[in-house]
Amino acid sequence: MINMTINGENTQFDGDGDMPLLWYLRDLLTLTGTKYGCGKGLCGACTVHLNGAAIRSCSVAMDRLDGAVITTIEGLAAGGEHPLQIAWAEHNVPQCGYCQSGQIMQAASLLAENPSPDDQEIDDAMSGMICRCGTYQRIRAAIKSAAGGES
C-alpha cells in the first residue's frame, strides 16, 4: 500500500507499482490538468511537484512514492492565484494551453528556489519543457514579471 498526499489530501494506492504517477493522477484520480506529452521525461507537459520540487510525473513510478507530498496544477494555489498564474494572464501566454500546466509547475519550482532568475537561469530551468505553439518568449516574460523583475 502506497500512502501519499496529493494537493493536501491523503490517498492510498495498491495497484501496479510500475504505474507512473501521471496515470494515477489522470485516470484514477481524474486530475486531468496534468498532461501526457511524451511518456519519457522529454517534454515536461506532465510536470508536478514532489515535496516541492518539479518532477516529470510520466517517469516516476508509484512504488517510489510512499510518503510523497504531491502538488499538481489543480493544487498550486488552492482557492487563489499563484503569482505565475497572474503573470501568465497578464502576458497572454497560452495558445493551445496544453503544455501550460507543466510550464507553470516548472516555473513555480524555479521561483521557489530562485526568486529573481535572469534570462539564462530561466532558459536553463525551462529547457526541459516543450511548447509546440512557441509561447517561449512570453513564458520568459511572465516568469520575470512574477518574480518582480521587468516584464
Added chain:
Amino acid sequence: MSAIRQVNRRDFLKTGGVFVVGISLFGCGKEKVPGMTKSVLTEPWSPDVYVSFDSEGTAFIISHRSEMGQGIRTGLPAVLADEMEADWERVEIVQATGDAKYGNQNTDGSWSVRGFMQPMREAGATVRLMLEQSAAQQWGVDVAECKASLHTVVHQPSGRSLDYAELVAGASELPVPGLELLQLKSPDQFRYIGKPLPIVDMHDMTHGGGMYGADTRLPGMKFAAIARPPVVFGKVKSYDAARALAVAGVEQVVEMPAAEAPAMFKSQGGIAVIASNSWAALKARDLLEIEWDDGSNANYNSDSYKQALLETVRQPGNVLRQQGDVGQALETAEQKLEAEYYAPHLAHASMEPPACVASVTADFCEIWAPSQDPQSLIPMAEAVTGFKKEQIRINVTLLGGAFGRKSKCDFAEEAVVLSRMIGAPVLVQWSREDDIRHDYFHTVSAQHLSASLTADGAVTGWRHRLAYPSIMSTFDPAVKSPAAFETGLGALNVPYDIENLSIEVGEAESRVRIGWLRSVCNIFQSFGVNSFSDEIAFARNKDPKDNLLELLGPDRALDFTDVGLEATENYPFETGRLRSVIELVADKAGWGRPMPDGHGLGIAAQYSFLSYVAAVVEVAVEADGSWTVPRVDLAIDCGQYVNPDRVKSQQEGAVVFGLSLARDSEITARNGRIVQGNFNNYRVLRIGMTPQTHIHLVDSKAPPAGVGEPGVPPIAPAVANALFAATGKRFRELPLGGKLDLAET
C-alpha cells in the same frame, strides 16, 4: 421585472438549463404572462444559429470553429458581441457540436476570420436591431430613437434605458429583419474588434481546467492503446496476446479491421488493448507479440528516395506555367545560376497526441474529439455504426495543438470502432511514438532552380523544377504529381517580374500518408524560392533586400487563373503589399546595420493564405559551426484583424515553428518504418534557442486574410540566407542542424 426574470429563470432551469441551440428563427418558446402585455422567455431565444439569450440577458455565443491555440473561441464571438453591443462580461462561449447548420467548421487553411467575420457581424447586427425594436415597442417610440449600447438600449430623446434582459422576450416575437435593414458598425465604433481582448480560456489553461481530447471521463469508460501496422497498409499476420493479457488492469485484446488503400482519414487497423487505465493499456500494448505483413511500402527508404527525387528534378518536368522561352534564356545567358534544395518529411507533433473518446450504445453514438473538422466525423460514424446522423453527436474538445493533424481524425474512427466492438465507452490514447510514427506527414521535396543573368546583372530567366508526393495521394494512391492547391503555394504563383519563366513538376510516388501541415507546401517552396533569390542577389552583387524588391517588380495585381489557380474574390495578389512588408521589416530590423563577427542577417518574404509576410533573421555562428538566432523581426499584413494580440502570438509561434523545421526536425523512413519516435530524435525548438522576436503588424484596411499559417514560410529561407551572410556558405538542405559544416567545398 425582477420577479418575472426569476420566474423565467426557474422555468429555464426546470428544462435542465441545457441549451439546445439551433436555427430557431421560428417557434421561439415564449408565453404571455396573465395580466401583462409583455411576453417572457421560457426557452432560450435563438435569433441566429450563433447566438442565444436566456431570460437573464446572458448571451450565449457559439464558437463553431475549433480552438487549437489561435484564439478563435475568443475572436469570432467577440466580433458577434461587438456588433450586438454586448457586454463581454455577460457573454458565455458555447463550443458548437459538429453540425452542418453552422456552415463550414473545418478549421484549416487560416480561414476562420476570413470566412466568418462577415456572417458574425451580420448575426450581431441582426440581434442588436431586434433588441432596439423590442425597446421601441415597449416604449411606443420610433426605433430610430433607440440605440443599443453595452447590453442596454437607450431611448436617446428621453434617456430611458432597458437592459437586454428586459428586451429579449419581446425581441423573440419579432420577425428577423432582412440583411438590407442592418446597419453594420463603422470601424471607429468597434468595441472589441481590433482590440487585444484576453482569451476566454485563460483561467482554464492556467489552472488545469478545460477539456482536451483525453480528458473526458464517462461511467464505465475503458482505456485503449493500439499497436498499429509499422508500415502503411501493413497487416497483422499473427499475434500472441498472452503477456499483454497478464498485465493488471487489462481486460481484453481485440483486432481492428485492417486498412486498405486509399488511406483517407481511416483507422489503420492493428491490435487494440482494452484496459481499466491508460497505463495498463500502453504497457500491455508493448508486450503484444505481433508478426506483421509489411506489404508493398516496406521498401521505402528515405536515403534512396531522396536521391531519386533529386534525379527527377534534374530532368525536365511537366510544365505548369510558361512565359517567354526560358530554355533559350538559360542557353544564351552570360551568367547562369543553378541550385538544388531538399526538405524532408515533417511530423506535426502537437503537444497533445491524438486522443478521442467515443460511446456507442445500441442506438446512439457520441464522440468527444479534439477535431479540426468535426462535421467530417458524422459520415465516419454513420459508416461505422450504421446509425443516422440524428443518432450521432460530435462534441469538440479543446485541441492541444493541431497544425493540420487533427483535420484527419483517424483516431476518432478508432474510438468509434472500438466502442462498438467492446460495447463500452472508450478513450483511445495515442503515445508520442504513435503520434510521430503514424502521422499524415508533411511531404518530402526536391527542387532544382536555374536563373539566367546578363553581364550587367539583369535577371532574364527563372526555371523552377519540383518533385514531391502530393497530399492527394492520401485519397488516390495513383496520384504522382502535386495538385494546383499545392504548387500554388509559392511556386506556381511566384510573383517575380521575369521575362522568361518556367515552373515544372516531376513525378513522385507516395509511400506514407501525406497531409497538410501548418502552411503546407509554402514551407519548402518558400525555402527554394527565397533561398535562390538570395543566391541571385549575390551573383549580381546586389543587396538581398533590394534584389528582392527588384525581382518583385512594379506594384501590380497578379492573376494566375490561366495556370489553374483559383482567384479569390476581393483578394487580388497585390505585389505592392508584399513590397510594403519587406520595406517595413527591413526598416524595423535595422537591415544593413553593422554585424559583429560571425553574425549575419537574412531576409525572405512570402505571400500565403492571402496574407503578406516578410522576415529578417539574425544568426550568430561560432567557429565550430554551432549557431543561434539572437533576433527575428517579422512583418505581416493580414488585412483587417480581430485580435492584434492573437495575431502577434500566432506570428511568435510561427517563428518558433519555422525555426524548428529549419534547424532540427526531420522524419525519415527505413524499410517503411519511421525512424524517429519521440522528442529525443524528432527535435523541436526549446526555450533556449528562442530568439528575441519582434512582430510588426500592418494596420490594414484590406479584407481579413490568414493569420495562423503565413508566418511560417519566410523563416527557414531567412535563416539560410542569414547563415550565408555570416559564413559565405550556402545551406540548401533542411534541417540545417545545430552544427554547420563550415569546411570549404
